[in-house]
Amino acid sequence: MVRRSLLLPTLAAFACFAAAAETPLELPATGRADYRLAAKLDEATRRITGSGEITWTNETAVPTSELRLHLYWNAWRNDRSSWMLANRSRDDGGDEPRESDWGWIEIDQLRLAGTAAELPRRYESPDDGNPHDRTVLVVPLATPVSPGTSVRLEVAFRSQVPRPFARTGVRGDYYFIAHWFPKLGVFEGERGWNCHQFHAATEFYGDYGRYDIALTLPERFVVGATGREVETKPNGDGTLTHRFVQDDVHGFTWTASPDFRVATDRFAEPPLPAVDLRLLYQPEHEAQVARHFDATKAALRTYGTWYGPYPYGHLTIVDPAWESDSGGMEYPTLFTSGTRRFSPFGGGSPEGVTIHEAGHQFWYGLVGNNEVEHAWLDEGLNTFSTERAAVETYGPDLHVERYLKAPGTEWRPFLPWLFRDLPTDRRNMSGMDRYRQNAARDVPATPTFRYDPKTASSITYSKTALWLLTLERHLGWDTLREILSTFFARGRLRHPEPADFFAVANEVSERRGSGDLTWFFDQVHYGSALFDYGVDRFSSLPAEPEGLVDKAGELTFTARPSEPASFRHEVVVRRYGDGIFPVDVLLVFADGTSHRERWDGRARWTSFVTEGPSKLERVVVDPDEVLALDLDRTNNSRLAKPASKLAAVKWASKWMLWLQDRLQAFASFV
Amino acid sequence: MGLLGSIRHGCRCLATNPGLLVLAWISNLAVALPFALAIGGGIDRSVGRSVIHEKLVAGFDFGWYGEYSHAARGLEATFRPGLSGVGAFFDNLEAWWTGGLFTGLPLLVGLGVLYAVLWAFLLGGALERFAGATASFGASFDDRPSGLLVAGGRYLARFLGLSAVLAVGYYGVYKLARWGFGWLEESQREQTVESAVLFRVLLGALVVVFLLLALRTVADYAKVAIVTEGRRNVFSALADGALFVVRHPGRTLGLTFAWVLFGALALALYAKLAPGVGQASWTAVVWAFLVGQAALVVRFALRLGLLAGETRLYQERS
Numbered sequence: 001m002v003r004r005s006l007l008l009p010t011l012a013a014f015a016c017f018a019a020a021a022e023t024p025l026e027l028p029a030t031g032r033a034d035y036r037l038a039a040k041l042d043e044a045t046r047r048i049t050g051s052g053e054i055t056w057t058n059e060t061a062v063p064t065s066e067l068r069l070h071l072y073w074n075a076w077r078n079d080r081s082s083w084m085l086a087n088r089s090r091d092d093g094g095d096e097p098r099e100s101d102w103g104w105i106e107i108d109q110l111r112l113a114g115t116a117a118e119l120p121r122r123y124e125s126p127d128d129g130n131p132h133d134r135t136v137l138v139v140p141l142a143t144p145v146s147p148g149t150s151v152r153l154e155v156a157f158r159s160q161v162p163r164p165f166a167r168t169g170v171r172g173d174y175y176f177i178a179h180w181f182p183k184l185g186v187f188e189g190e191r192g193w194n195c196h197q198f199h200a201a202t203e204f205y206g207d208y209g210r211y212d213i214a215l216t217l218p219e220r221f222v223v224g225a226t227g228r229e230v231e232t233k234p235n236g237d238g239t240l241t242h243r244f245v246q247d248d249v250h251g252f253t254w255t256a257s258p259d260f261r262v263a264t265d266r267f268a269e270p271p272l273p274a275v276d277l278r279l280l281y282q283p284e285h286e287a288q289v290a291r292h293f294d295a296t297k298a299a300l301r302t303y304g305t306w307y308g309p310y311p312y313g314h315l316t317i318v319d320p321a322w323e324s325d326s327g328g329m330e331y332p333t334l335f336t337s338g339t340r341r342f343s344p345f346g347g348g349s350p351e352g353v354t355i356h357e358a359g360h361q362f363w364y365g366l367v368g369n370n371e372v373e374h375a376w377l378d379e380g381l382n383t384f385s386t387e388r389a390a391v392e393t394y395g396p397d398l399h400v401e402r403y404l405k406a407p408g409t410e411w412r413p414f415l416p417w418l419f420r421d422l423p424t425d426r427r428n429m430s431g432m433d434r435y436r437q438n439a440a441r442d443v444p445a446t447p448t449f450r451y452d453p454k455t456a457s458s459i460t461y462s463k464t465a466l467w468l469l470t471l472e473r474h475l476g477w478d479t480l481r482e483i484l485s486t487f488f489a490r491g492r493l494r495h496p497e498p499a500d501f502f503a504v505a506n507e508v509s510e511r512r513g514s515g516d517l518t519w520f521f522d523q524v525h526y527g528s529a530l531f532d533y534g535v536d537r538f539s540s541l542p543a544e545p546e547g548l549v550d551k552a553g554e555l556t557f558t559a560r561p562s563e564p565a566s567f568r569h570e571v572v573v574r575r576y577g578d579g580i581f582p583v584d585v586l587l588v589f590a591d592g593t594s595h596r597e598r599w600d601g602r603a604r605w606t607s608f609v610t611e612g613p614s615k616l617e618r619v620v621v622d623p624d625e626v627l628a629l630d631l632d633r634t635n636n637s638r639l640a641k642p643a644s645k646l647a648a649v650k651w652a653s654k655w656m657l658w659l660q661d662r663l664q665a666f667a668s669f670v
Numbered sequence: 671m672g673l674l675g676s677i678r679h680g681c682r683c684l685a686t687n688p689g690l691l692v693l694a695w696i697s698n699l700a701v702a703l704p705f706a707l708a709i710g711g712g713i714d715r716s717v718g719r720s721v722i723h724e725k726l727v728a729g730f731d732f733g734w735y736g737e738y739s740h741a742a743r744g745l746e747a748t749f750r751p752g753l754s755g756v757g758a759f760f761d762n763l764e765a766w767w768t769g770g771l772f773t774g775l776p777l778l779v780g781l782g783v784l785y786a787v788l789w790a791f792l793l794g795g796a797l798e799r800f801a802g803a804t805a806s807f808g809a810s811f812d813d814r815p816s817g818l819l820v821a822g823g824r825y826l827a828r829f830l831g832l833s834a835v836l837a838v839g840y841y842g843v844y845k846l847a848r849w850g851f852g853w854l855e856e857s858q859r860e861q862t863v864e865s866a867v868l869f870r871v872l873l874g875a876l877v878v879v880f881l882l883l884a885l886r887t888v889a890d891y892a893k894v895a896i897v898t899e900g901r902r903n904v905f906s907a908l909a910d911g912a913l914f915v916v917r918h919p920g921r922t923l924g925l926t927f928a929w930v931l932f933g934a935l936a937l938a939l940y941a942k943l944a945p946g947v948g949q950a951s952w953t954a955v956v957w958a959f960l961v962g963q964a965a966l967v968v969r970f971a972l973r974l975g976l977l978a979g980e981t982r983l984y985q986e987r988s
Contacts (some may be wrong), residue, residue, distance in 0.1 A: 171859075171860060171861075171862055172860040172861060172862040173862075174862045257862075259862065259863075282862075282863070283863075284863055284864060284865045321862035321863075322861065322862055322863060322864035322867070323861070323862070323864075324862060340864060341864040341865050341868060399732075399751060399752060401752040401757055401760070401761075403760050403761075403763075403764045404764070404868075404871060404872070404875065405764065405768060406851040406854070406855070406871045406874065406875075407768040407769055407770075407844070407847050407848050407851055408847070408848030408849070408851045408852040408855075409851050409852060409854070409855040410855070411855065411867070411871075413764075414864070414867075414868045414871060417756075417757065417760060419751070419752065419754070419755070419757065419947075420946070421729060421730075421946035421947050421948060422729070422730055422732075422751050422752075422754075422947060423729075424732050425732060425733065427733055428732040428733060428736065432733065432736055433736040433739075433740070436736060436737070436740055437740065618721060620721060631737075632737055633722075633733055633734070633737065634716065634717065634718065634720045634722050634734055634737050635718075635720065636720070637719075637720045637721040637722070638718075638719045638720065639719045639720070639721065640719075641719075642718070642719050643719075643723050644713070644714050644717035644718065644719070644720070644722075644723040644726075645714065646723070646727055646951075646952060646955065647713065647714075647717055647722075647723040647726035647727045648710040648711070648713040648714035648717065649710055649955060650726070650727065650949050650955045650958075651709075651710075651713055651726060651749070652706045652707070652709045652710030652713060653706065653710075653955065653958070653959045653962070654753065654754045654755075654758070654947075654958075654962070655706060655709050655748075655749050655753060656702050656703065656705075656706030656709070657758050657959075657962040657963070657965075657966065658753040658757075658758035658761065658762065659702045659705060659706065660698050660699065660702045660966055661758055661759055661762045661966060661969070662762045662765070662771070662778070662782065663698055663701060663702060663781070663782055663785040664698065664762075664789075664966070664969060664970070664973075665762045665763075665765065665766045665771055665782070666771060666782030666783060666785055666786045666789075667785060667786050667789035668766065668886060668973075669786060669833060669836070669837070669840060669886075670786045670787075670789055670790040670793065670829060670830070670832075670833040670889075
């Protein structure tokens with residue numbers, strides 16, 4: 001079992017969350033990985049030399065006669081690695097790396113503690129057999145590691161810091177260093193080792209443990225890292241050794257730059273536990289310090305209230321250097337935000353990315369799902385939560401356009417313009433447009449590393465956020481919040497899987513009277529069903545019959561009444577997609593009254609017939625916009641009379657002004 | 671006549687020739703209108719009988735826009751909410767200085783080039799009229815509306831020839847810009863401070879804008895030379911224009927940048943006054959349309975006023 005030393009006092013103070021945790025998931029036991037490493041950065045060669053001890057405890061019921069280690073930085077050794085090959089297929093263009101841009105990691109020594117013999121080792125590529133990939137190292141052991149026992153490794157390694165790839169590397173003298181040491185995979189008992197190659201579209205998976213890391217760097221560097229700094233020791237040679245320690249995390253990341261400025265704050269909103277905040281920011285972002293803290297506190301408050309408390313007591317926020325490609329990434333007790341020199345408040349940045357990455361301390365940090373196989377479990381849940389928290393805290397993002405794009409460069413435009421009257425909405429913020437473009441590209445149940453790397457994020461982030469938004473509206477926030485908080489409590493410091501999430505969802509949903517949700521998950525997770533409901537047609541005709549009518553045994557001609565006393569309404573609604581979802585159908589009449597019908601949404605189409613004194617004016621399928629996954633909302637409503645002229649003229653006239661001015665721009669050349 | 675005198679003269683010419691402004695505006699509107707009708711038709715079809723129109727009238731609906739843009743092709747794909755208000759002018763300014771005007775939708779580029787031909791036609795008439803106003807003591811110019819068109823036809827071929835020659839210069843400026851910014855990007859490979867790069871990019875942009883405006887200034891005086899001195903050879907006209915700018919850099923470029931400054935002020939004013947996206951009635955839509963058109967008329971006025979001032983300056987100094 002994973003140790004919960006850090007969480008116990010917090011859980012005691014949060015009986016409500018503890019109650020949810022009483023029924024643990026049937027999660028496979030894995031292991032515990034403790035790292036005690038010392039590393040030194042040579043600034044001249046941009047190389048890290050490290051050594052120390054890795055202790056792995058087999059907490060499964062199955063012995064293993066090998067260890068498997070990730071050597072992530074070998075993904076950037078050359079362009080034949082699986083990471084580089086996939087990255088090339090998803091990125092159009094971009095600079096080719098130069099000689100000094102490549103990174104690698106070499107193990108110089110690997111032996112069992114207390115022995116002198118080097119352990120045998122070999123590279124394997126379990127996912128694709130790529131012989132050039134060196135991101136997984138297999139270490140056979142002469143003596144198997146039995147259940148409940150530990151193995152201690154002594155390791156020495158060198159890591160060449162690359163120019164940033166995957167949010168890791170160096171630019172100028174800004175270092176952002178993640179996944180820089182040999183890191184154990186996860187042993188899953190009968191299923192064996194889960195130690196995938198490094199893939200371009202996916203992230204990480206590791207066991208929880210204690211990290212005790214000493215970093216030696218030039219004195220001029222300001223350093224931030226996972227954990228708390230417990231010791232700083234001058235070495236008398238112009239370097240300082242910073243020692244960081246952290247329990248119950250599954251990774252260790254650090255950053256260093258002489259340009260960082262440090263600001264501190266404290267999140268203190270009882271009954272949530274207090275959190276010391278440390279922001280390492282770029283001097284040019286001085287004016288945005290408070291915005292970073294506010295957004296981080298918003299995440300700790302909303303996620304903490306909704307799901308469960310953040311227990312570590314400290315959190316480091318890193319405002320990355322410009323163009324360092326390290327922004328917007330989560331690591332245990334540390335994350336990178338990301339902003340620009342000019343970022344108008346209301347435009348969503350840095351607030352959105354800060355909430356998102358702070359939110360990953362919950363989904364990824366505390367609930368440590370396998371991001372290589374089920375990335376949606378953290379990214380999707382977190383994207384949903386981010387947008388909810390952001391809208392609750394700041395309201396919807398406003399539309400921003402950026403100008404001053406230097407031609408011929410990869411630089412993004414520099415100067416923003418905020419459109420104060422163009423707010424987006426949650427569906428849009430969740431990535432509806434990206435999802436629409438790639439809705440059926442992958443079945444989410446496919447292991448994430450096998451997704452099309454070009455469109456993976458549309459499924460991982462956007463689709464999940466959209467189906468969670470759908471569930472929020474379908475079940476109600478209270479029910480969904482209970483699903484998520486229960487899953488959070490039970491999966492904390494563990495590695496839950498999709499089936500665990502669905503089991504919790506069904507359990508809570510059934511308990512709250514909303515029934516089993518398997519029908520929904522079958523479509524959105526185990527399939528790629530596309531949802532689209534719409535109004536096909538409707539009519540309002542006089543209820544009285546017209547023509548030859550049988551009256552007192554005689555056929556009598558009856559004309560259509562000029563002012564009918566009542567109308568017979570017929571509405572035909574249609575399911576255009578293959579996805580099935582129950583929807584309401586709203587009928588609004590000319591006298592202002594309305595009527596709702598419920599359709600289970602199963603048939604390809606259905607019709608409703610009603611009668612009333614007033615003509616039918618409009619019909620709306622899913623009027624409350626419950627089905628956030630609906631790919632075409634425009635066809636969800638229909639009016640008796642067209643009324644789009646004003647909107648069309650208004651927006652076409654705005655576009656025409658642009659065209660007129662563009663024509664004049666052409667004219668400036670003559 | 672000094673710089674201020676040229677500016678004053680430009681204003682006077684505009685005041686005494688309002689028809690020119692109207693003609694320029696009507697021509698521009700006439701070219702744009704059919705395409706705007708097509709875009710309006712596309713929006714109308716997309717919205718159909720949906721209740722989405724209520725959101726589009728009250729403001730905007732990004733949900734609908736996602737669906738629209740997913741299906742939009744060709745010119746319809748150029749419609750986006752960021753083109754509303756001052757965004758329309760910012761977008762075109764950006765396209766102008768980066769060369770993005772020529773890398774967009776081919777239909778749009780083709781339309782732009784055709785419009786530029788029309789504008790060259792109008793310029794001939796306008797310049798002859800300005801020259802007439804300046805030289806009313808001696809030269810005789812046809813001041814009737816038909817005279818404007820005749821003059822337009824008279825100079826069109828030479829103006830287009832001049833533009834063709836100048837196109838090489840503009841191409842060179844854009845090439846130089848791409849090369850220069852590419853070099854800057856390379857030199858800033860280890861840069862970690864955005865402000866430092868922003869400052870350099872701004873400087874670079876100013877250089878590009880200066881070169882583009884300088885070229886246009888030379889082109890303007892070349893056109894003035896064609897009209898006032900009857901130059902038939904575009905190369906000699908170009909040489910006249912270039913020589914004139916070189917001999918009187920302060921006055922010629924000063925005049926150009928003075929009018930650019932007026933333009934910037936007008937743009938800032940429009941940014942402040944431009945109606946947002948909340949027009950929910952026909953009256954409000956018409957009002958927003960008129961404000962936008964007024965901004966455009968100011969743009970025409972600035973261009974024509976500059977040309978009038980340049981004509982005066984050239985006639986006095988050459």
